[in-house]
Amino acid sequence: MKKTPCDKIIKHPCIRPLAYDGFTVQALAVRAGRIVGVGTYRELRDMVGPNTEIIEPEGEILQPAFHDGHIHLNFLKSEHHVDLSKVQTAGQLQDKLSDLSPSESWLIGAQIAPRIAEKIFKDSPNLLYEACGTRLVLIRTLDGHGGWLSNEGAQWLQSHAQRPLTTLDIPSKGIVHITEGDYYQALEQIPGALNRSSLEGLEGRVASVISAGVSCFHEAMIDEIDVPLWESFFDRYPVERTGRMHGMLHAKAGDWDWIRKRKPVFAQYEGRLSLGCLKVFLDGSLGSGTAWMHGERPSHVIKEDEFLEVARFAASENFQLAVHAIGHRAVQTALDVFETVRPIVPTPYQSFTPPWRIEHAEFVTPEDIKRAARIGVIFSVQPLHLPMDTEILLNSHRDFVNIAFPWTDFIDAGVALVMGSDAPTTPCDPIKNLAVACGGMRRALLGIPEAPLALHALSRDVALHSHTVGGSIASMGKLGSATLLPGQPADFVILDGDPLRVAVEELEDIHPLETWIQGRRSSNQPEGFKHARTASC
């Protein structure tokens, strides 16, 4: 019996329907953007009709596209910002800033590493004044949790602030450091500080995420004004340019009434946009010195009562809840509230109960790891934070090294993991994440470089699971299962190396060649990346 013809057959010697399992097939049949058959070409041949396209992409492995479980596309710098990402010294910063014409009212510098900025401004507190005179200057740090203002900039912010500022203390000529609540006010108030109003800008950022091999990204901070922008983005562009987004609505302390008017929505725009998750901040970042490591909660974050209120609202309205918690005290507090408000979910795999999640979970005590597993909480981790934070960890938080980045303990305890980038803080690059998660970096952090790697690094299958199916679980499966099995969206990536089989040291040399979303090619890497090796396996 002849079957209904499919639109496309993708032929490739090495197709992995599950990124984390060595099992392979040689052909996929795609109809209306979904997989309708998996097998050998011979097995699928009776689905070939007169209009079926046969496509044979090059590359080593074809596998499900990645999820980026935590990203900030609203936070990327705009082209009007001075790019400070390469600045290492006071001299370089001074050169970058003095070159600029004084035409615009505000001068915004972006992407400087927080530790470098701190060192430069500690040694040279008058640098902004010397480079820019009395201009209004904002320097945004790379981690999205703090910035620096010129004296005049700080005065401007003080007179334009809508809510009382808490950290602002203005010296006569020097530099002012702002974090968290004050920093977000600065971003909202200062003209040009955020570039969130352009669809084209958004499209460019999403395109770079897709070309990293990602089909589904979990946007970690959506404010009220961002919602119509994202909606028009998904309305205007086709799926191969939008990918799929699991968005977290920002329940900002004292300012989340707009969320009370909403209901969770999932897989809108033909399975591309979910806005069914709420996000609360319980601390800041390690680099800005605002992670909640010990003592009282940081002053800028949501208070206990209000956090409980958000959590109760999420539970009663069936929203997912995501809590930003880096320090172990923040993680502990998040779990306390989860336990109080919500019945235990025996496993986060129960899709009818939204699994709640902790974003970052960089420091977690053994007791809390067990607790998270028991009550069914997902940890959303970003391995590339480890190399970024190693120095500060060893210099300022040595007491906490044993409980830092304990990914293997999470897995051993049975906590579900999703991996992401936290871009732009670290690059959106799933393969580099795998290289860190599976490599020797945590072993080195613990000071035991000779210990068996398997005890201190994730295995390849677990890391690949976390970057694909883990993301699907964390987005409640609403945007596809991140597998290439019949019924699933045909979202896949072709890599020029095999992440399950190369040596750990070679993982980072693997590149995505093409990303396909819903059966359509959406990105091609530049020629230089193509090694044109096609393996048989």
Ligand SMILES: [Zn+2]
């Ligand atoms: Zn984040």
